[in-house]
Amino acid sequence: MTRMLLTGNAAAAWAARLAVADYIPAFPITPQTEIIESLANWIDNGEMDARLVTLESEHSMITAAGAAAATGIRVYSATSSQGLLYAMEMLYTVAGWRAPFVLTNVSRGLSSPITLESDHNDIVAARDCGFLQIHCSSCQEVLDNTLMAFRLAEDARIRLPVIVNLDGFYLSFTREPVELPDADKCRQFVGQYDAQNMLFRASRPTSQAVAVLGGSPYSYFRYETHLAAQNGLSVYEDVATDFEQHFGRHYDVLEAYKTEDAEIVFVIMGSYSSKAKDAVNSLRDAGQKAGLLRPRLLRPFPAKHFQQALKDVKAVAVIDQNISTGMGGVLHTELSAALYGQTQAPQLIASYMGGLGGRDISSEEFFEMAKEVSNAVKKNQPLAPRLLYTETELRELRKLQAVAHVERQQLHNSRQQTKKGGAIK
């Protein structure tokens, strides 16, 4: 075991190597990450015994991953943002094959307008496809949870592909100390892949995607996938227990930080949650009983865990780094649904949207959210959803708009002149 500085990308690559992945289909161009670059280097140097194949798109990459997994080998792949969306059709398809493999997504904002920075709309868009989703908040967690993801995907109670999500820039390019586990121990933990009855082979025809008409068989297959996904909660707990026995680090389905006696709880996914932890500590020093809940699994959704953890909590501030246009934050919607009708549910479930396109969330903003939420509870008033956005930011945006406006005006004037010029001629 070595403790070293690794980026989130490097941590993901190490996990694929330590899990002894056999096959890595990859789309090698933007928005691909250094994950594939690292794996390609290791395979090239003979440090890793695997086959890496470059495909012409993420759509083909996921098809190849599903097809290879159906032959009974261990498959790993990685993508990001637009790439995940380009693969969307096949995400549904391969999950329907019940072919297990692990996919890393480096989450970044989607077009348009174009950005390169961290945002969860890409991964949230993939929440209904049948893949399980693990969300990480540190580079160590990326490594450990990628190893665990192989166990989760390949478990007979699940047998579905799993996405491990890490935030662009905040984790993907950020180096921090990571304990690199012992290779033999990892091999022992992940174990041999038991392909069960999946023996897709050349010259031995089997159909992975049967046509079913009439709705009844379709309903059966879809609901079975749903039940398998739901097993993810208890299987994750089993795998986490085994992981702790091997490596000493423990992971919960729902990370709870200082929630035991908390009156106000932040709910947030991904790497921004560690900033929320600092805010909780500072709020507690200031005498406010604050806490933090962070779902590691978004699919399956840990509804019961939330219900349990939020008993007797007065107010929740959900911070979504995504926006379902026309509805609002996805985590807020899902948490509200999970808490509806619960007798001891919080009085207030406030919705904040922040960190879109990599916008920072400052400690002052965490403090202010706590203040706003506790005031609303005291006055027994509702709180409208809020985008974390400041006057200062709006002023800067107005400057940009002024530039665009001047240009528009210039264009308009020049068109008018051309028209006039034409008339004179």
Next chain:
Amino acid sequence: MYRIRLHGRGGQGMKTASRILGSALFLEGYEVQDAPRYGAERRGAPIFAYVRADKQPINERGIIASPDLIIVADDSLVPVAAAGVLAGVDADCVLLINSDDDKETWRQRLNFKGKIYTLPVETEDRAELRFIGATCSGAAACLLGIISRESLTQAIQTELSALGMAVINTNLTKALAAFDHMQTAAGCVSEGKAILATDYQSPDWVQLPFEEARTSAPAIHAAATSVNVNTGVWRTLRPVIDYQLCNKCWWICSTFCPDGAIDVDDNNTPQIDYQHCKGCMICVAQCPPHAISSVAEELAQANEKKAAKRKQGVRS
């Protein structure tokens, strides 16, 4: 916690400098976080990187709003608003800048309240800036006062291991010289404090108003607005055509220029658009009769000033 922000241009090695500092601090027993931050990866474009170091595990993430130490590898970045070199500075902040102008000049120019240290530019040849990352990390290591010469050496050896012994040794020489040069200021950087829930300034939150798509769609309704972006300021080296040597081939330099910054006139004579040339020097490498040479931008600008003065002198 120590919060360090490094500013430079793509290609100057600021990401590497942040990693050298990160590794050195890790070797000294600190919890560390280091990361680069850039948009589309472009040589010459402003980039920054940051390093956090603490004895406790680090929960803080993302950009550093209030740095304890700012490192500027290229002083031409200071006037570039988008580079945000001075964002979040206060009187406790230390500024380390690679510049021939002295610290008093910088103090007055920037109205900077904290300590300023300059790294004298050793050479007029800006191509030498390729070692500026190592130089900056060496000087910064000394200013922090918590990194030993040994840890600095080991960090450079680790971070540059793929580049071979010759490169490592040159970088080591530069970094250690800068480390020694800063001895009188060793340990002048102090750890910044966290913002507390008991004492903070409320954010000036605003509810965004609805605006019609004619305003709120992300569109710029004019052609070729990129002309207005003066990418020529990214240049550290300037290609200069010697028209005595140019064989008027009419196409090679202008075709290879990735930015379309070379125009050929009716006499088959190439003209470089210095407003937009980023100084990639591809034309220098491609020109068959070697008619294009690379001149340090600073030197080229100084020569221009002299020439302008001479012209004025003649007129008066």
